[in-house]
Amino acid sequence: MTSVRQSVDLRHYNTFGICEPADHLVEVETLSQLLDALALADRHGWAVTILGGGSNVVLGGPVPGLLICMRSLGRRVLARHDDAVLIEAAAGENWHRLVAWSLDQGLSGLENLSLIPGTTGAAPVQNIGAYGIELADVFDSLDALDRKTAQVLRFDRQACDFGYRDSVFKRHPGRFVILQVRLRLSRTPRLRVDYAPLRAAWDETGLTRPDSRVVAELVCRIRRSKLPDPALIGNAGSFFKNPVVSSEQAERLRRDHPAMPCYPQGVDSVKLAAGWLIDQAGWRGLRRGTVGVHRDQALVLVNHGGAKGKDVMALADEIRSDVGSRFGVALEMEPQLLGG
Numbered sequence: 001m002t003s004v005r006q007s008v009d010l011r012h013y014n015t016f017g018i019c020e021p022a023d024h025l026v027e028v029e030t031l032s033q034l035l036d037a038l039a040l041a042d043r044h045g046w047a048v049t050i051l052g053g054g055s056n057v058v059l060g061g062p063v064p065g066l067l068i069c070m071r072s073l074g075r076r077v078l079a080r081h082d083d084a085v086l087i088e089a090a091a092g093e094n095w096h097r098l099v100a101w102s103l104d105q106g107l108s109g110l111e112n113l114s115l116i117p118g119t120t121g122a123a124p125v126q127n128i129g130a131y132g133i134e135l136a137d138v139f140d141s142l143d144a145l146d147r148k149t150a151q152v153l154r155f156d157r158q159a160c161d162f163g164y165r166d167s168v169f170k171r172h173p174g175r176f177v178i179l180q181v182r183l184r185l186s187r188t189p190r191l192r193v194d195y196a197p198l199r200a201a202w203d204e205t206g207l208t209r210p211d212s213r214v215v216a217e218l219v220c221r222i223r224r225s226k227l228p229d230p231a232l233i234g235n236a237g238s239f240f241k242n243p244v245v246s247s248e249q250a251e252r253l254r255r256d257h258p259a260m261p262c263y264p265q266g267v268d269s270v271k272l273a274a275g276w277l278i279d280q281a282g283w284r285g286l287r288r289g290t291v292g293v294h295r296d297q298a299l300v301l302v303n304h305g306g307a308k309g310k311d312v313m314a315l316a317d318e319i320r321s322d323v324g325s326r327f328g329v330a331l332e333m334e335p336q337l338l339g340g
Contacts, residue, residue: 014054017234052122060309061340091121109185111216136162234303275299
């Protein structure tokens, strides 16, 4: 059993840089260590919280009980079938480093998901996505410990029940601990550059042959230009999901706001750009003491130094209320609220 630390300051365990303590914290690298940690929590009657890279959380207060940080490492090619290649990565692997490793193997499929912060084990929980791709598009299966039955289960794509920034794991927080993730990639580049800024950047290269590594570099450049580096200013990336509304509501909004971005999601629904709504409501660059809205990207809330989770949530509530009253659109926060 690895050592369990008490009263640990979590400032460096979350990219928002919020200072809150965990009653107890342990970092685990193996299934055996994970089981030992869970048994210890059971013996003491401690609540258990699982944490990956801390890039998609807001600490609303002290984290009670035992905080388990997944630090398992390992990645490998499992199988090759003609053009398809199956890879596997441990939950504690850094997601961006996994993307870079896949490109080094000559594999395509993850390039649009470059530079997304966090761990591989956290990726299916949120069904991470960017620039027209979601994890579900390349997902094969995963192994997870079911804390209710103490069994390790295999989940295929259907069992994960992926949705927009959603999954069965997000809907049942704390029950499953993801151990390994398997992804199905390709040796032949099949690029997805439909997203307007990415398309423009690709066209500027003048390349006519698909190149996954170039797309990854372009994605990194775009993300760095739009999203602040958590090492410089605390944040959790995109704070609000892009809302999905009915086609009828979208049409009404477009009549009043012709420039509003709209992305059809089938016959009867349309995805709106949360950042555009927040920007139009005048929130970009606004500051409330220790917290604020990033000056270059209205979708990102930032910690100017010393912010508490309650400060972040108060600002988020203000923004949601204002956008709701102006546009009749409900915003939903993307990060998970922990502690408090």
